[in-house]
Amino acid sequence: MTRLNLKHAVARKVLLNALVCAAALMAPVTALADDKSVTYQDQIKPIFDQHCVECHEGWFPKGGLRMDSLENLREGGKNGPSYFAGKPDKGRLINMIKQVPGRFSQMPPGEKSLTEAQYQLIRRWIEQGAR
Numbered sequence: 868m869t870r871l872n873l874k875h876a877v878a879r880k881v882l883l884n885a886l887v888c889a890a891a892l893m894a895p896v897t898a899l900a901d902d903k904s905v906t907y908q909d910q911i912k913p914i915f916d917q918h919c920v921e922c923h924e925g926w927f928p929k930g931g932l933r934m935d936s937l938e939n940l941r942e943g944g945k946n947g948p949s950y951f952a953g954k955p956d957k958g959r960l961i962n963m964i965k966q967v968p969g970r971f972s973q974m975p976p977g978e979k980s981l982t983e984a985q986y987q988l989i990r991r992w993i994e995q996g997a998r
């Protein structure tokens with residue numbers, strides 16, 4: 868009986884500690900589980916702001932796609948959704964920033980393409996749910 872109570876006490880303490888720490892641990896734990904989590908606000912917006920927004924904002928964004936906020940991104944462009952959360956190989960966004968030499972529809976157009984690291988980051992962002 869005492870042994871059982873002791874067990875319960877220990878269990879309760881462990882549970883309590885777990886609860887107390889849960890909030891603090893939540894972020895790092897998910898980060899580990901996701902192999903570095905990528906969020907729009909932290910890693911993706913700076914890339915889009917620098918390389919895409921000049922053409923993809925305002926009343927007449929190129930391709931009908933506004934890229935100045937996550938809400939606008941979710942609305943997609945003239946051809947519908949530009950990406951599909953959880954499906955990194957699907958959608959125009961990821962496929963248009965992929966390096967294909969000589970391709971006409973490369974984004975951003977012209978010489979100033981994204982780096983492989985930026986491409987991989989955006990890919991991972993979509994894979995993780997594009998949040």
Ligand code: HEC
Binds near residue numbers: 930
């Ligand atoms: C210099 C201007 C310019 C920049 C910078 C630019 N784009 Fe575009 N984008 C365009 C134009 C023009 C179109 C329309 C092409 C068409 O419809 O044939 C377009 C279309 C698109 C579309 C297709 C939308 C749809 O629904 O058809 C996507 C996705 C896209 N761009 C993504 C990006 C991304 C991501 C970046 C930044 C890495 C970027 N663009 C930077 C000019 C630009």
